[in-house]
Amino acid sequence: MKIEAVDFFYLSMPVVTDAGDGSQDALLVRVAAGGLVGWGECEASPLTSIAAYVAPMSHGACRPVRDVVLGKPVGGPDDIAALAAAVELECMDLLQAAHTFSGIEMALWDLLGRKREIPVYELLGYPRAYPKLPYASQLFGDTPAETLAGCRSARERGFRAVKCGWGPFGRGTLSEDRDHLQAAREGLGPDGTLLIDAGQIFREDVDAAAARIGMLEEVDTTWFEEPFLGGAYDAYAALAARSGKVRLAGGEASHNFHMARQLIDYGKVAFIQIDCGRIGGLAPAKRVADYAAARGVTYVNHTFTSHLALCASLQPYAGLERDVICEYPFAPKAVAWDMSLTHLAPDANGEVVLPSAPGLGIEMNPAGMAKYLVDVEISAKGELLYRTPAL
């Protein structure tokens, strides 16, 4: 079968705020081939990613993703790999292409799983999916009292792990950061797994990040995430040498396998966090999972959006029994919830398990999407290149 159609749907909440909440909009991809459809999601700026799909060619190594993808065969995993390699070469100078292709690649795995009637994790080589321990991923409150309330709420809903990130952390005094951290631990309780995300706030300033290590240790922080710019591997390595029991995490910005590998090799992170909606889809993510496993580094999904993205992001390490932590969209906006009928709820044990259903195992909800569908029109050189398609 060949790729017959690729359609992008830009969904958005009516109001988008400048909070660090990635679930306020979404870019869905629907791929059709051989009478089947698959769904994927780009974790990316929707309008920019659509433009990367339809933009006029600039030269042979700066083609729009559409030109590389449409009409190509998709009979098995090798075809997906060939397509990814073609995008790397033919869209070499189109930076956004990695984000655009990520959702397409995801949808191709979904479609292939549906065709063969097996879960994607089996296509990726895992005989079964192990349960994962979801952490409630949330932002620090504006005040320590809000941070405490957020963590307590997560605990009351059954989450044994919580991540607090962004917000005021790293922007004020050391004492203010300590207050937030202690509030987070108090809300979560003494036995919960506490994860802290700095959101790159220290850029390349190792001393500023190191000044927080003591207070992170006091509250028994399992990982300290993204203290620095995604590419500042030397800063990561310098902090890793000074961070004691607190281990570093990062990698969500990786837009190819190599960036994740280098954060492991040169940045010395102990947890590698991969967003399948950015790294080029599931195959490069699986390659990172294999690489990390061989080096004693723990793989973790990065997912702050929908349950489609969640079902996709768990596939690349579904079969790794020891990598148990998973990011879980704790309080997604309605757009991220309503787009699918399937949701992965934690079980009585507080764990989530991928469905053993074909493909990504998720049933989408076109009526739910329709409420948030954004009208977009792009034209250039006298040609209408994109208009929001019918669901």
Place this chain on the structure above:
Amino acid sequence: MKIEAVDFFYLSMPVVTDAGDGSQDALLVRVAAGGLVGWGECEASPLTSIAAYVAPMSHGACRPVRDVVLGKPVGGPDDIAALAAAVELECMDLLQAAHTFSGIEMALWDLLGRKREIPVYELLGYPRAYPKLPYASQLFGDTPAETLAGCRSARERGFRAVKCGWGPFGRGTLSEDRDHLQAAREGLGPDGTLLIDAGQIFREDVDAAAARIGMLEEVDTTWFEEPFLGGAYDAYAALAARSGKVRLAGGEASHNFHMARQLIDYGKVAFIQIDCGRIGGLAPAKRVADYAAARGVTYVNHTFTSHLALCASLQPYAGLERDVICEYPFAPKAVAWDMSLTHLAPDANGEVVLPSAPGLGIEMNPAGMAKYLVDVEISAKGELLYRTPAL
């Protein structure tokens, strides 16, 4: 003074082919502040980069570049640095932002130089600009005879250095590659500087690239450029250990300082090639030049487009006397030539020197641009976000 307006102009040849010729279209940026204007150029997919400027915000770390730039102060180099840092954090999840911002940053330096009536290289800290040895940058011919003719033509036009790249190289047999290399040397003559560009054709296959080292040595190749995917540092390092007198070059895909640094530190390249239209503009390029100089690595511009891009790309290493090689658009398409009135022609000695004029030292040609101006319209959420502005 504050940034009052940022306008993007997408120019294109009427017909764009799939040759690896980056001069077939262009994305120009005009920035206005304090009664002055500055010009810059993104080396990027024009439509996609415009979309990254105007896209609706997705969340606080995925803002359009416009929201970060407009209205910001631009009184001196520190303001440009602050703006770049803001883009890194506030456009963190918008991959294309680096390409979009590159042209803006370039235009801000141009504007600042015009304001102070000094060349940009002085603003960057260089007392003077040294002459550079331009190499005629061209594609391999379809046949060795065409490759020979191309190199001979460059030599006859006074170029003492030539780069051949892309085309059939690495796609056929070893013997075919050898024929092209020998043709290139024959056309260039025995004393010319010969540079070879593989255009990432070997992806991560070190053995395939290493199989060409002997024939590259036979024709006295100064550098072997981009044998691998831009991020495959380990492949670069492995080949560097086996490449003898042939030194490796790369870096054009770097979209931040760190990527270039890592290609030096981990990829072991001897020549670091920076495109100011991709890396975020002139300041990160200058930082690479400083870093390279301290490590005995030679800095080279990457420029395959216009003389605006050329005048910009020489600024970050204008004052480095020992780094003499520069990429020179040998046969640019008319759009790349006509957009400016100023062109940097090699002197009687076959060298080029940056003008000691204010800013980037180039006078643009709106009438020349107008012939190639592409009509673009982008709307979303019921709002017209971009329409090609007046020149």
